[in-house]
Amino acid sequence: MLKQVFDKEQLSKVLTPSDVWQWDVLRFYGNVQTAVDHSVKHWRSCGLVLSPLEISTAKNRPVFVPSKMEDAFAIKLLDRFIRRIYKVRQSDRNRIVRQLVTLLKDSGDYHVLRLDINNCYESISFKRLIDKFEDDLILAPECVSLLRNIHNDLSKNHNLQGLPRGLAVSPTLSELYLESLDKKIAVHPDVIYSARYVDDIVIITPTKKENNVQRHVESVMNDMDLRLNNRAGKYYSGPSRCASFSYLGYSVSVDYKKGSANEVAVTVCPEKIKRIKYRIAISLAEYKRDRNFSLLKKRIKYISMLKKVKKGKNGDLLAGIAHNYQYVTDGFRCLKPIDGFLCTQLESPRFGLGPIERDEIKKISIYGNARKGSVAKFSKKQTVQILRVWKNA
Numbered sequence: 001m002l003k004q005v006f007d008k009e010q011l012s013k014v015l016t017p018s019d020v021w022q023w024d025v026l027r028f029y030g031n032v033q034t035a036v037d038h039s040v041k042h043w044r045s046c047g048l049v050l051s052p053l054e055i056s057t058a059k060n061r062p063v064f065v066p067s068k069m070e071d072a073f074a075i076k077l078l079d080r081f082i083r084r085i086y087k088v089r090q091s092d093r094n095r096i097v098r099q100l101v102t103l104l105k106d107s108g109d110y111h112v113l114r115l116d117i118n119n120c121y122e123s124i125s126f127k128r129l130i131d132k133f134e135d136d137l138i139l140a141p142e143c144v145s146l147l148r149n150i151h152n153d154l155s156k157n158h159n160l161q162g163l164p165r166g167l168a169v170s171p172t173l174s175e176l177y178l179e180s181l182d183k184k185i186a187v188h189p190d191v192i193y194s195a196r197y198v199d200d201i202v203i204i205t206p207t208k209k210e211n212n213v214q215r216h217v218e219s220v221m222n223d224m225d226l227r228l229n230n231r232a233g234k235y236y237s238g239p240s241r242c243a244s245f246s247y248l249g250y251s252v253s254v255d256y257k258k259g260s261a262n263e264v265a266v267t268v269c270p271e272k273i274k275r276i277k278y279r280i281a282i283s284l285a286e287y288k289r290d291r292n293f294s295l296l297k298k299r300i301k302y303i304s305m306l307k308k309v310k311k312g313k314n315g316d317l318l319a320g321i322a323h324n325y326q327y328v329t330d331g332f333r334c335l336k337p338i339d340g341f342l343c344t345q346l347e348s349p350r351f352g353l354g355p356i357e358r359d360e361i362k363k364i365s366i367y368g369n370a371r372k373g374s375v376a377k378f379s380k381k382q383t384v385q386i387l388r389v390w391k392n393a
Helices: 008-014 017-022 025-029 032-046 069-086 093-104 126-136 141-158 170-186 210-223 270-290 293-304 333-347 355-362 366-372 380-388
Strands: 054-058 061-065 110-116 193-197 200-206 236-239 244-247 250-255 263-268 306-310 317-319
Touching: 008 032, 008 069, 017 025, 017 069, 017 380, 025 032, 032 069, 061 141, 069 141, 069 170, 093 193, 093 200, 093 250, 093 263, 110 210, 110 244, 126 141, 126 170, 170 193, 170 210, 200 210, 236 244, 263 333, 270 293, 270 333, 293 355, 293 366, 293 380, 333 355, 333 366
Parallel strands: none
Antiparallel strands: 054 061, 110 200, 110 236, 193 200, 244 250, 250 263, 306 317
């Protein structure tokens, strides 16, 4: 069984550069090892008791963060232990998109259901998960105690019985809770294909069987205290031959071809395009305030270009539009309106950009950089500066 000890060896395995920057480890402790030593010493002298969580708002939802570095590190270790003991893995978004596109190319007569779990984290019973851990007798008592500590804080101080957004352990707890939902959907006799990524579900059924399948899904979800989100953009039900819906940040549209494979058009969905435009607008507004042209230029480049997130033995892990939406079928032409938006905003007198500055920014093409897969390097310090203004965007 996995060693579940809150010691230096285990803590060193979970810390990332993001943790170092978030908690300003180098300034306060000089190096990571000293911070590790301090945290373990704190746990031994004070016990694994967490201080009350701090709360902020992102996208009109409450987000919780540990108030102390030692608490954040303890929660990260707790997350590692649960993930490894219960073998929890999040679904592969790219794999789901590839599978879905392949299935939609089949010209047979099927039906597509695109579903969403309403207020997923908040609806998952934290207490039910804790009861499971106690019944299983696999998770160490210290870990269960930490979970109870978090749950008690949330229920008493924030009237929240569900999972808290923002904590490192919440995605793992969510995946563990929803495993039974995935299994019960997949075994239904009228389900040809099903997949879930976080709270987004897609199901393919034989035609005229979709209502039966949806009733089954809703019944299972009701037993788990979950509900479907029927808002526009979060629910779709239609024939596969003319399907048109958004899923995992993509807009998917099928053109039926009798006797041959359907044509499946995949583009970046309007909601994501709108978000990119919003970030551009925020960046320009911030420039108007601080007059830091160099930082504005970095922000626009950051939006448009690939970034190396992590080096690996099998190649670098990348992030950015060209990577996150690598399965678009239009060569990223769907991004051209963003370039038009950027040029229009640059010409606006309210941001106070001069002709030379406007021309400099106009050289950066969101569409062009995505199409070419251009890669840029940003230091950790630069990344923190760039992202600061987009905290809730």
